Amino acid sequence: MTVNERKERQRFDREQLFLDKAAQLIASEGILQLQMAPLARACEYATGTLYQHFSSKEDLLLALVARNGCNQLKLFQQIAALAICNRHKILALCVAEELAREYHPSHARLEQYVFTEVVWENASASRRQMILDNSKPLSELVSGIVGAALAAGELPDHQCTALELSIAPWALCTGSHNLEQTSGLLAAFGLNKDPLQRYRHMHLLLNGMQWQPLQDLNDTAALAAQLQQLRQQVAPLFSGFCQLTVE
Amino acid sequence: MTVNERKERQRFDREQLFLDKAAQLIASEGILQLQMAPLARACEYATGTLYQHFSSKEDLLLALVARNGCNQLKLFQQIAALAICNRHKILALCVAEELAREYHPSHARLEQYVFTEVVWENASASRRQMILDNSKPLSELVSGIVGAALAAGELPDHQCTALELSIAPWALCTGSHNLEQTSGLLAAFGLNKDPLQRYRHMHLLLNGMQWQPLQDLNDTAALAAQLQQLRQQVAPLFSGFCQLTVE
DNA sequence: CTCATTTTTTGAATCTGGTTCATAATTTCG
DNA sequence: CGAAATTATGAACCAGATTCAAAAAATGAG
Numbered sequence: 001m002t003v004n005e006r007k008e009r010q011r012f013d014r015e016q017l018f019l020d021k022a023a024q025l026i027a028s029e030g031i032l033q034l035q036m037a038p039l040a041r042a043c044e045y046a047t048g049t050l051y052q053h054f055s056s057k058e059d060l061l062l063a064l065v066a067r068n069g070c071n072q073l074k075l076f077q078q079i080a081a082l083a084i085c086n087r088h089k090i091l092a093l094c095v096a097e098e099l100a101r102e103y104h105p106s107h108a109r110l111e112q113y114v115f116t117e118v119v120w121e122n123a124s125a126s127r128r129q130m131i132l133d134n135s136k137p138l139s140e141l142v143s144g145i146v147g148a149a150l151a152a153g154e155l156p157d158h159q160c161t162a163l164e165l166s167i168a169p170w171a172l173c174t175g176s177h178n179l180e181q182t183s184g185l186l187a188a189f190g191l192n193k194d195p196l197q198r199y200r201h202m203h204l205l206l207n208g209m210q211w212q213p214l215q216d217l218n219d220t221a222a223l224a225a226q227l228q229q230l231r232q233q234v235a236p237l238f239s240g241f242c243q244l245t246v247e
Numbered sequence: 248m249t250v251n252e253r254k255e256r257q258r259f260d261r262e263q264l265f266l267d268k269a270a271q272l273i274a275s276e277g278i279l280q281l282q283m284a285p286l287a288r289a290c291e292y293a294t295g296t297l298y299q300h301f302s303s304k305e306d307l308l309l310a311l312v313a314r315n316g317c318n319q320l321k322l323f324q325q326i327a328a329l330a331i332c333n334r335h336k337i338l339a340l341c342v343a344e345e346l347a348r349e350y351h352p353s354h355a356r357l358e359q360y361v362f363t364e365v366v367w368e369n370a371s372a373s374r375r376q377m378i379l380d381n382s383k384p385l386s387e388l389v390s391g392i393v394g395a396a397l398a399a400g401e402l403p404d405h406q407c408t409a410l411e412l413s414i415a416p417w418a419l420c421t422g423s424h425n426l427e428q429t430s431g432l433l434a435a436f437g438l439n440k441d442p443l444q445r446y447r448h449m450h451l452l453l454n455g456m457q458w459q460p461l462q463d464l465n466d467t468a469a470l471a472a473q474l475q476q477l478r479q480q481v482a483p484l485f486s487g488f489c490q491l492t493v494e
Numbered sequence: 495c496t497c498a499t500t501t502t503t504t505g506a507a508t509c510t511g512g513t514t515c516a517t518a519a520t521t522t523c524g
Numbered sequence: 525c526g527a528a529a530t531t532a533t534g535a536a537c538c539a540g541a542t543t544c545a546a547a548a549a550a551t552g553a554g
Binding site: 495496499500502503504505506508509510511513514515516517518520521522523524 | 546
Binding site: 035036037047048051056057 | 510
């Protein structure tokens with residue numbers, strides 16, 4: 001039935017409009033300032049209409065994160081397809097995470113907020129599931145890289161499955177970003193930030209996993225060059241959907 | 248002036264009462280259900296009185312985290328004083344983090360929430376500073392352990408300072424816990440939790456840092472025994488302030 | 495001890511902003 | 525075309541954080 005198709009498409013478009021505008025408002029004013037009535041008004045709809053798409057304000061925030069999760073997945077897939085060695089793919093994912101935060105700083109903060117008990121529990125179950133569903137292929141992708149390295153003999157298994165092993169770099173990457181994001185914390189430590197730091201740490205971990213080829217960390221220049229090169233390979237992959245969540 | 252001293256002490260005690268009750272309510276009902284008026288009522292004070300201690304609800308949440316930060320510091324100091332090798336001290340800190348989450352699951356969630364832009368920005372500047380002030384000696388303690396290992400030749404510097412190096416295990420530890428805390432995420436990955444996982448990963452990192460003595464990860468039984476022993480050494484240190492934040 | 499003054503407490507009133515729902519507008523279709 | 529069904533509207537509602545004028549308590553000079 002073509003009528004229903006049209007309706008559905010219109011509904012979808014309107015949802016995207018709400019999400020785009022919300023992302024824009026969050027980026028410019030902060031999460032705190034985002035209010036439902038003004039958002040609806042800014043999109044030229046009534047408050048009630050907004051609530052036909054999102055069961056609550058928190059639900060809308062989750063929707064934003066879910067949508068971005070799709071983009072992240074596409075990005076990660078492109079990275080996995082890059083013609084570089086497996087070890088470098090892991091680093092490239094870390095680079096992608098870093099670039100994403102540079103492009104959309106507000107999005108990283110939103111994500112931190114959304115995974116909070118208070119927000120998570122106030123969203124609809126279906127929206128939560130949407131986010132969880134995104135994470136599954138994401139983890140398969142990462143563990144796929146680890147699995148390929150295992151199969152190629154670049155990496156011993158340390159008595160773990162590929163999935164289990166893949167958690168380590170993932171945790172280090174997100175942990176490192178979270179620490180950095182936590183306002184003023186590293187500064188309170190008396191630490192001035194060095195862009196190579198995270199990659200040193202990641203290499204230390206990968207070396208510990210005996211993931212070939214091992215990296216010599218004493219050659220700072222080589223490390224910087226490697227990072228530079230990865231950034232240049234990853235950055236263009238962003239162009240496709242920089243528009244989707246305008247900042 | 249003794250009158251003022253008494254007043255100050257009473258004020259302090261009342262603040263502790265508010266915090267204790269708040270912690271208790273959060274533990275039993277969740278952060279979301281914590282309401283200012285009922286909290287004041289439960290402590291047999293008026294709402295306004297509560298606001299003489301905390302500038303906002305968020306400010307109270309930060310106060311809770313700040314108070315716990317003091318306990319954490321004391322705990323970590325005791326661990327640093329343990330008669331075990333430096334490498335094991337780092338693991339012991341990780342164990343402590345894990346035990347703390349087991350004892351006070353709601354506290355970990357609170358901390359995640361508090362470091363969120365929305366909450367952080369709504370607390371008073373002085374309360375924020377209190378938390379940051381806590382973090383400084385904490386980081387000095389951790390980097391002190393790293394520094395001792397460097398000095399003892401157990402660990403090469405990899406072109407980093409002790410503080411910079413100490414960030415790596417810290418990030419891995421918190422990142423790993425955060426991932427686990429994020430509701431349903433690891434389950435969505437299809438991962439069933441193995442209590443040794445985190446320690447394997449930590450050892451992989453420490454091995455990568457070439458932190459002596461290196462750990463053989465193929466001997467699962469030895470690893471489990473080591474973890475068991477660390478838990479037994481760390482657990483008693485908690486007894487001192489388990490009461491402070493009743494769960 | 496008394497009373498004027500200062501400090502502290504109180505909780506009802508205020509205010510903000512998310513959510514609902516009766517009504518109005520629009521679309522569908524016989 | 526008009527009745528029935530669907531969708532949109534936004535003022536009213538409501539929860540809950542915050543305030544503040546009034547009441548109570550503490551202080552201390554005489």
